[in-house]
Amino acid sequence: MKDKYEMLQLKNQLCFPIYAVSNLITRKYKPLLDELDLTYTQYIVMMVLWEQGQANEKLLCETLGLKSNTVTPLLKKLQGKGYIEKSKDAGDERNLAITLTDTGIALRDKALCVPECIAKEFPITAEEATALYQILYKILNNEKENEP
Amino acid sequence: MKDKYEMLQLKNQLCFPIYAVSNLITRKYKPLLDELDLTYTQYIVMMVLWEQGQANEKLLCETLGLKSNTVTPLLKKLQGKGYIEKSKDAGDERNLAITLTDTGIALRDKALCVPECIAKEFPITAEEATALYQILYKILNNEKENEP
DNA sequence: AATTATTATATCGCGTGCGATATAATTTGT
DNA sequence: ACAAATTATATCGCACGCGATATAATAATT
Numbered sequence: 001m002k003d004k005y006e007m008l009q010l011k012n013q014l015c016f017p018i019y020a021v022s023n024l025i026t027r028k029y030k031p032l033l034d035e036l037d038l039t040y041t042q043y044i045v046m047m048v049l050w051e052q053g054q055a056n057e058k059l060l061c062e063t064l065g066l067k068s069n070t071v072t073p074l075l076k077k078l079q080g081k082g083y084i085e086k087s088k089d090a091g092d093e094r095n096l097a098i099t100l101t102d103t104g105i106a107l108r109d110k111a112l113c114v115p116e117c118i119a120k121e122f123p124i125t126a127e128e129a130t131a132l133y134q135i136l137y138k139i140l141n142n143e144k145e146n147e148p
Numbered sequence: 149m150k151d152k153y154e155m156l157q158l159k160n161q162l163c164f165p166i167y168a169v170s171n172l173i174t175r176k177y178k179p180l181l182d183e184l185d186l187t188y189t190q191y192i193v194m195m196v197l198w199e200q201g202q203a204n205e206k207l208l209c210e211t212l213g214l215k216s217n218t219v220t221p222l223l224k225k226l227q228g229k230g231y232i233e234k235s236k237d238a239g240d241e242r243n244l245a246i247t248l249t250d251t252g253i254a255l256r257d258k259a260l261c262v263p264e265c266i267a268k269e270f271p272i273t274a275e276e277a278t279a280l281y282q283i284l285y286k287i288l289n290n291e292k293e294n295e296p
Numbered sequence: 297a298a299t300t301a302t303t304a305t306a307t308c309g310c311g312t313g314c315g316a317t318a319t320a321a322t323t324t325g326t
Numbered sequence: 327a328c329a330a331a332t333t334a335t336a337t338c339g340c341a342c343g344c345g346a347t348a349t350a351a352t353a354a355t356t
Contacts, residue, residue: 004260005198005199005256005260007260007263007264008195008198008199008256008259008260008262008263009195009199010192010195010196010199010211012263013195013263014270014277014280014281015173015177015266016192017280017281017284017285017288018166018169018170018173018280018284019170019173019174019188019192020212020213020284020288021166021170021284021287021288022166022167022169022170023213023214023343023344024213024287024288024291025163025166025167026167026343026344027343027344029163030344030345039311039312040167040312041311041312041313042311044158044164044167047156047157047158047161048158050153050156051153051156051157051158056334056335057334057335057336058333058334058335061334063158064168065168065171065172066171066312066313066314067313067314067315068334068335068336069313069314069315069316069335069336069337069338070312070313070314071335072335072336072337073311073312073336073337074311074312077311092321092322092333092334093320093321093322093334094320094321094322094333094334094335095321095333095334095335096334096335108153108156111156112152112153112155112156114156115155115156115160115161116155118163122162122287123286123287123290124283124286124287128283128286129162131279131280131283132162132165132166132279132280132283132284133162133165135272135276135279135280136165136166136168136169136280137165138271138272138276139169139172139270139271139272140165140168140169140172142271143172171313171314174313174314175313175314178314178315187341187342188342189341189342189343190341204304204305205304205305205306206303206304206305209304214342214343214344215343215344215345216304216305216306217305217306217307217308217343217344217345217346218342218343218344219305220305220306220307221306221307221341221342222341222342225341240303240304240351240352241304241350241351241352242303242304242305242350242351242352243303243304243305243351244304244305
């Protein structure tokens, strides 16, 4: 007969390795991002801005799955570093128009090496990466559908 | 020709969905763990103690992949809640002997429903869960081997 | 035996991440 | 038109998570 508490064991939980790998990733990124004077969260904000050119806070929150109480102070930091600028949207003054400064744009080239440096740190095959990617996005997309 | 910045796009990065799912997990656990007066990190500490009966701080740090500067204050909180007790190891006074109180032991039964409640929140198949589990532990185990 | 190195735990400061709440701008309902 | 609801952003307080560092206990070295 099985232990009544079996499912409460760490090794039988899927959530724990996700949590542990997530922490590990942040630690791996740190030395690379230190050179750009960015934290991991600031880095993914910059990634959105590099790609979109411009964004408001709501778009950033939705894209990154974060709340305004995380993103607002983060944008203040990025502004303090001179990477972004904030201005009120002309049409709807509730919206922030967040744009990159020249320094922020230039930072993109310095960041080019980060993805491949990180990839080297993780010993998984292309197939495993794809499987991981698909399962994780299945979870994230399901969440988006059910909580609009 | 490919965009030079292609790999810097959020959708081409594996790290981001891990980070996003990890945050999502914490949010999903919160209402369940609120009933036990535990945070997610406190919960995984309790899981180790429920299973091992007893532990020192070093073991907890290694098992959970955390540093003492995270675990020390956490143990202080759990002690304040009356779930654990700390005493000096008789043999080596550097070691903390961390044990469960009766309240801490009793909490295990209240936690029994948590794993299945959480499982219901995530729409993945058993095969996907297994694949996820194996890939994540491959990453974690590789890390343990290379950084002792 | 005394100095040095190592080990286990603790403290400090910073940057998230979030629930709750506040504020300002816009939209809706009547 | 104007009060009420909604929306976008901001503020507050708490709990991590970690790099750097400190402290106390033990082990290693000479």
